[in-house]
Amino acid sequence: MKFTKMQGIGNDYIYINCFEEKVQNPSELSIKLSERHFGVGSDGIILIEPSDKADCRMDIYNADGSQAMMCGNGIRCVGKYVYERGIVKKDVLKVDTMSGVKTLYLDVENGIVVSVTVNMGRPDFQTEKIPVTYPKDRMIDEPVVFGATEYRVTCVSIGNPHCVLFVDDVTKVEIEKIGPMLECDKIFPHRANIEFVQVLSPEEVNMRVWERGSGETWACGTGACAVAVACAANRKTGRSVTVHLRGGDLHIKWEEKTDEVLMRGPAEFVFDGTIEI
Incomplete structure (x- = not known):
């Protein structure tokens, strides 16, 4: 299986191009590959996949095999990957995630993505939406x-x-x-x-x-x-x-x-x- 290791300020993931190959048992694969002594070594794996509602989709698996809803550093790397590898050649693109579709703005110089700005959406302070079990509807200080x-x-x-x-x-x-x-x-x-x-x-x-x-x-x-x-x-x-x-x-x-x-x-x-x- 082919993979690419990328990092966003030290938050490193193993990226797999699922436009080209499918992954069976991604949770088990993430546990195996993320191990820093016996695997490749990472904070998890990220699958880059086709999407019918955005330019592409990302699915994130943590080092312990659990699935993550969203990863800010990871989604910037997805933007760089799909642009520089020719999958989505746009400097404004949309990526579908388990937390909804996010918009990315790529800063491109001479064909290289040098930084990425991500619209992460609106924060939610409602305790039941976070979720956190607490008697108040917000938890600030x-x-x-x-x-x-x-x-x-x-x-x-x-x-x-x-x-x-x-x-x-x-x-x-x-x-x-x-x-x-x-x-x-x-x-x-x-x-x-x-x-x-x-x-x-x-x-x-x-x-x-x-x-x-x-x-x-x-x-x-x-x-x-x-x-x-x-x-x-x-x-x-x-x-x-x-x-x-x-x-x-x-x-x-x-x-x-x-x-x-x-x-x-x-x-x-x-x-x-x-x-x-």
């Missing part, structure tokens, strides 16, 4: 006890569930301990992505992320969007911020007129390969 510790959290959906916590220093967060505890807490019926954010200025933040199904990753596009929206909702920043992640920077803008979130960042090829499965 709410006190919640996880384990024996009380945290103040903001929960939002960017096509998938996110829980944002503000901290003084992201480098000091015991993410391997706190991340899985919050991800799998009973208040999140479908688990959740957990973001830790340190506000540097009204236009700039640091963040780390514990991704549902993958653990700590170098970057998470939907997580960066969730952080930007949570910062603005808590009046800690403006509506346009640069988010510094372990793998690099994303630029997020929460449009006031449309309520839509725009995410801009890079996408890179790593290598092509073949593997026996």
Whole structure:
């Protein structure tokens, strides 16, 4: 089977062109290929497929085999892949996902996609839509006890569930301990992505992320969007911020007129390969 490894600021996936070949048991395949010692090594696999409602479709499987609704870094790489490989030769294209159809705007120089802006849609703060089990219909700066510790959290959906916590220093967060505890807490019926954010200025933040199904990753596009929206909702920043992640920077803008979130960042090829499965 042919595959392509790509990364968006360190969030790496294995991409399979399903215009050319079909994949059986993608969950099992993702577990096998994602293993960094015995497989190719990645945060999961992404299938690029034909779509009857968009230019193409992406289906995402995490490293543990679970299916993801949306991946902001992954969808930028899909845009670069389909453009540069000649599948969809348009600088504005639509990609179907489990979270709906997303519009991508490609910044192309000499035939190379140098950055991608994605319209991630409108954030949803409704607890039942995220989903999160909580007595209020919104969860913005709410006190919640996880384990024996009380945290103040903001929960939002960017096509998938996110829980944002503000901290003084992201480098000091015991993410391997706190991340899985919050991800799998009973208040999140479908688990959740957990973001830790340190506000540097009204236009700039640091963040780390514990991704549902993958653990700590170098970057998470939907997580960066969730952080930007949570910062603005808590009046800690403006509506346009640069988010510094372990793998690099994303630029997020929460449009006031449309309520839509725009995410801009890079996408890179790593290598092509073949593997026996």
